[in-house]
Amino acid sequence: MGIVVTRKAPPPESDNQTQMLVRKIPDGSVIDHVAAGKALSVLRLLGNPQEKGLVIALVMNVSSSKMGRKDIVKVEGMEISPEQIQRLALIAPRASVNIVRAYKVVAKKNAVPPRTLHGILSCTAPTCVSVREKDSAPSIFFISGRSPLRYRCKYCGRELSEKEISQQLG
Amino acid sequence: MGADAVSVDGWKGRDVISILDFTRQDLESLFDQADQFVGPPRPRKDLADRIVATAFFEPSTRTRLSFTTAALRLGAKVIDLSPDVSSVLKGESLADTTRMLEGYSDLIVMRHPSEGAALLAAELSSVPVINGGDGSQHHPTQAMLDLFTVRRLKGRISGLTYAVLGDNRYARSATSFLYGLTKFKPKMVYVVSPETLRPRDEITKKLRGLGMRFEVRSDIEQVIGRADVLYLTRIQKERFPDPNEYEKVKGSYKLTKDVLSRGKGSLIVLHPLPRSTELPYDIDSTRAAAYVEQAHLGVPLRMALLLKTVGGRQ
Numbered sequence: 286m287g288i289v290v291t292r293k294a295p296p297p298e299s300d301n302q303t304q305m306l307v308r309k310i311p312d313g314s315v316i317d318h319v320a321a322g323k324a325l326s327v328l329r330l331l332g333n334p335q336e337k338g339l340v341i342a343l344v345m346n347v348s349s350s351k352m353g354r355k356d357i358v359k360v361e362g363m364e365i366s367p368e369q370i371q372r373l374a375l376i377a378p379r380a381s382v383n384i385v386r387a388y389k390v391v392a393k394k395n396a397v398p399p400r401t402l403h404g405i406l407s408c409t410a411p412t413c414v415s416v417r418e419k420d421s422a423p424s425i426f427f428i429s430g431r432s433p434l435r436y437r438c439k440y441c442g443r444e445l446s447e448k449e450i451s452q453q454l455g
Numbered sequence: 456m457g458a459d460a461v462s463v464d465g466w467k468g469r470d471v472i473s474i475l476d477f478t479r480q481d482l483e484s485l486f487d488q489a490d491q492f493v494g495p496p497r498p499r500k501d502l503a504d505r506i507v508a509t510a511f512f513e514p515s516t517r518t519r520l521s522f523t524t525a526a527l528r529l530g531a532k533v534i535d536l537s538p539d540v541s542s543v544l545k546g547e548s549l550a551d552t553t554r555m556l557e558g559y560s561d562l563i564v565m566r567h568p569s570e571g572a573a574l575l576a577a578e579l580s581s582v583p584v585i586n587g588g589d590g591s592q593h594h595p596t597q598a599m600l601d602l603f604t605v606r607r608l609k610g611r612i613s614g615l616t617y618a619v620l621g622d623n624r625y626a627r628s629a630t631s632f633l634y635g636l637t638k639f640k641p642k643m644v645y646v647v648s649p650e651t652l653r654p655r656d657e658i659t660k661k662l663r664g665l666g667m668r669f670e671v672r673s674d675i676e677q678v679i680g681r682a683d684v685l686y687l688t689r690i691q692k693e694r695f696p697d698p699n700e701y702e703k704v705k706g707s708y709k710l711t712k713d714v715l716s717r718g719k720g721s722l723i724v725l726h727p728l729p730r731s732t733e734l735p736y737d738i739d740s741t742r743a744a745a746y747v748e749q750a751h752l753g754v755p756l757r758m759a760l761l762l763k764t765v766g767g768r769q
Binding site: 410412418420421438440441443 | 550570
């Protein structure tokens with residue numbers, strides 16, 4: 286694990302102050318606008334890159350004009366793939382991802398939750414056919430809400446809340 | 456299969472998974488056809504070259520037998536999958552079972568305890584699948600039959616006040632009836648049940664989204680005087696995840712003659728049956744009791760449904 290910076294009950298601060306908490310990274314990915322408390326889930330979703338020796342910086346529970354409080358995750362030496370950004374959207378639907386090369390942002394991407402998910406989430410209704418016949422009926426979910434994020438099971442109509450989605454993927 | 460209904464021309468070869476998939480025009484044309492089959496049966500050969508498969512993974516009396524009778528009255532042959540003596544008992548999957556049935560028949564009528572089972576079967580099958588009930592979710596042909604009964608007995612479906620009393624949480628018949636009413640313009644729908652048997656959130660959300668005028672109530676006595684149609688269901692004991700929860704609500708509502716006497720003289724009582732304690736036998740002799748006639752109308756309604764879905768000589 287690299288640098289982990291947290292502040293207890295921080296007073297309101299400007300974006301510049303937030304940026305000063307962690308140094309700029311030369312290459313890699315900066316994931317901003319992660320819901321407060323979800324930074325570790327984001328790391329897990331990325332496959333725990335710190336275990337591969339990559340330097341990670343987490344900023345947790347800082348002020349955000351858009352979100353109230355938010356987390357930021359910086360991963361040095363790793364560019365997040367489009368597939369990872371899609372999955373990221375499931376636990377951090379308002380996240381934005383900056384790809385950094387030589388200290389410059391070369392690409393900005395917003396995490397957009399996919400309209401349909403195949404085989405990623407599991408239905409929580411015990412009597413749903415996708416649960417009882419899971420070998421022949423892989424789960425399919427359609428997005429039913431973006432803020433807060435919700436997905437609806439194609440087969441039984443059960444909705445998964447943002448919290449349930451996060452629990453399954455985190 | 457989406458929730459959006461499609462055009463009136465789309466009956467033939469069509470799966471019947473949810474009543475929400477059908478338009479009001481679809482339903483009216485189905486009822487018009489069913490009207491022709493009410494009364495003394497005449498020998499027909501419309502489906503003489505067709506085979507209908509019934510696959511009921513849950514007990515059934517009315518749905519199974521009325522589909523079978525309807526098929527036989529139209530000259531079709533019927534094969535039946537009995538889960539307790541077939542390879543289902545050996546653990547054969549629903550997917551493999553469906554693939555066999557599609558090869559042996561021209562249409563599959565299926566009832567299954569899992570929500571979404573009929574939809575899954577329809578996706579796998581090249582022949583139409585009719586949902587005879589999937590878990591606590593949909594029972595579209597029951598709802599078609601219920602609406603058909605209302606139209607025959609009251610002359611219309613729109614403009615009436617409905618009270619839907621009972622297990623509105625797990626009873627798929629009640630849910631499908633409510634969904635079916637969204638295709639018409641009821642004056643008001645009272646959804647009446649003890650608190651723990653109120654409709655699931657996704658149901659009330661759907662009803663609101665479809666613009667239906669309804670109120671959730673706890674006491675039938677408050678609304679019985681306004682109702683034109685009382686739709687009653689039993690508590691679905693078999694669908695409670697926790698038997699203790701069932702024990703808490705068992706016997707929590709009942710239609711009595713006293714309550715019925717406060718209703719309009721023209722009130723009709725429907726019930727998809729079987730009954731439990733909510734519908735005492737002394738109601739059978741009242742003018743309002745319409746549930747036996749309702750069950751009998753299942754045959755002409757399902758004859759029309761088979762004819763429209765499978766086609767045949769007209």
